[in-house]
Amino acid sequence: MKDSNSIKIFSPATVANVACGFDILGFALDNPGDEIQVSIKDSPGISVLNQTKDTVFPADVNKNTAVVSLQAYLSHLGSDQGFEITFTKKIKPGSGIGSSSASAAASVFAANELLGNPISKENLVQFAMQGEKAACGVAHADNVAPALLGGFVLVRSYDPLDIISIPYPEELYCTIIHPQIEVKTEDARKILRQGISLKDAVKQWGNVGGLIAGLMKGDYALIGRSLEDAIIEPIRSILIPGYDAVKEAALEAGALGCCISGSGPSMFALSRSAEEANQIAAAMKKAFTHYEIDNIDYVSKVNNQGPKVI
Numbered sequence: 488m489k490d491s492n493s494i495k496i497f498s499p500a501t502v503a504n505v506a507c508g509f510d511i512l513g514f515a516l517d518n519p520g521d522e523i524q525v526s527i528k529d530s531p532g533i534s535v536l537n538q539t540k541d542t543v544f545p546a547d548v549n550k551n552t553a554v555v556s557l558q559a560y561l562s563h564l565g566s567d568q569g570f571e572i573t574f575t576k577k578i579k580p581g582s583g584i585g586s587s588s589a590s591a592a593a594s595v596f597a598a599n600e601l602l603g604n605p606i607s608k609e610n611l612v613q614f615a616m617q618g619e620k621a622a623c624g625v626a627h628a629d630n631v632a633p634a635l636l637g638g639f640v641l642v643r644s645y646d647p648l649d650i651i652s653i654p655y656p657e658e659l660y661c662t663i664i665h666p667q668i669e670v671k672t673e674d675a676r677k678i679l680r681q682g683i684s685l686k687d688a689v690k691q692w693g694n695v696g697g698l699i700a701g702l703m704k705g706d707y708a709l710i711g712r713s714l715e716d717a718i719i720e721p722i723r724s725i726l727i728p729g730y731d732a733v734k735e736a737a738l739e740a741g742a743l744g745c746c747i748s749g750s751g752p753s754m755f756a757l758s759r760s761a762e763e764a765n766q767i768a769a770a771m772k773k774a775f776t777h778y779e780i781d782n783i784d785y786v787s788k789v790n791n792q793g794p795k796v797i
């Protein structure tokens with residue numbers, strides 16, 4: 488729904504890191520996603536309405552990722568246009584599937600549409616990153632870039648920002664299992680080691696290259712071999728009860744690979760068909776039953792569009 492004063496959009500969930508690409512790789516999902524309505528106000532300032540009962544936002548609206556990114560965008564334009572943002576959150580904060588970034592990407596995309604698209608989608612990424620900085624202290628782009636551009640995205644460089652869309656096979660499906668515990672990205676970053684060994688680095692950059700080559704060639708076996716993480720997974724997986732067993736169940740059920748989605752607690756697995764992705768979801772859920780943690784699953788094709796007007 489769009490008129491000259493108001494727009495309602497779907498903003499996709501995203502999987503950051505994609506196993507080997509900490510802070511530099513991410514992809515978008517068709518399901519789930521947030522709904523957000525952005526309307527032009529007569530007076531300056533950004534106001535927020537939350538229509539999601541069980542989602543609590545920061546009390547200070549200036550810490551809401553949608554508001555922070557929109558303020559960065561308006562300040563770049565030198566505009567004091569006022570907006571009202573109405574949220575219907577479908578992605579739980581602290582899920583690992585880009586809840587904070589779906590809002591950050593959505594508000595700048597929507598406002599840009601209402602103002603006649605003065606800025607390209609690629610260049611909106613820098614403003615959405617400011618929302619991520621407010622959420623976790625670091626302006627990482629591996630959720631907001633795919634949320635805005637769709638598909639698989641590589642952040643080749645942060646300074647200067649260089650965002651590359653990576654071609655990928657048409658038939659690529661993702662299974663997400665979201666155990667109902669909250670892991671804040673800010674906390675999940677604090678436990679990481681600041682240094683890595685040369686041996687681990689060699690393994691990791693081999694996998695990053697392999698994953699990108701596999702996606703571009705449509706080589707599923709290469710994609711699967713490259714979905715490994717020598718650096719982050721050994722540390723963060725400790726925060727997810729049953730992680731090893733659930734991952735093993737996904738691989739046994741035919742997943743190309745399985746790892747932590749973003750900073751967790753969600754886990755993702757890639758596969759070649761919707762049927763396989765559903766079988767993998769069932770196997771992962773079954774493995775989780777031993778750990779008595781409620782969980783929600785999503786099966787989705789990789790999203791190729793980013794935000795869309797609904």
Ligand SMILES: Nc1ncnc2c1ncn2[C@@H]1O[C@H](COP(=O)(O)OP(=O)(O)OP(=O)(O)O)[C@@H](O)[C@H]1O
Nearest residue numbers: 551552581582583584585586587590671672749750
């Ligand atoms: N509009 C928003 N939507 C979601 N979370 C928000 C929003 N604005 C601020 N936040 C804050 O951001 C934090 C959640 O972001 P966080 O990065 O920890 O989780 P996530 O986005 O689900 O995970 P990930 O980045 O690993 O995919 C919470 O502290 C939440 O209060």
Ligand SMILES: N[C@@H](CCO)C(=O)O
Nearest residue numbers: 503509510672749750
């Ligand atoms: N790259 C970020 C993604 C957070 O979703 C991290 O792993 O901390």
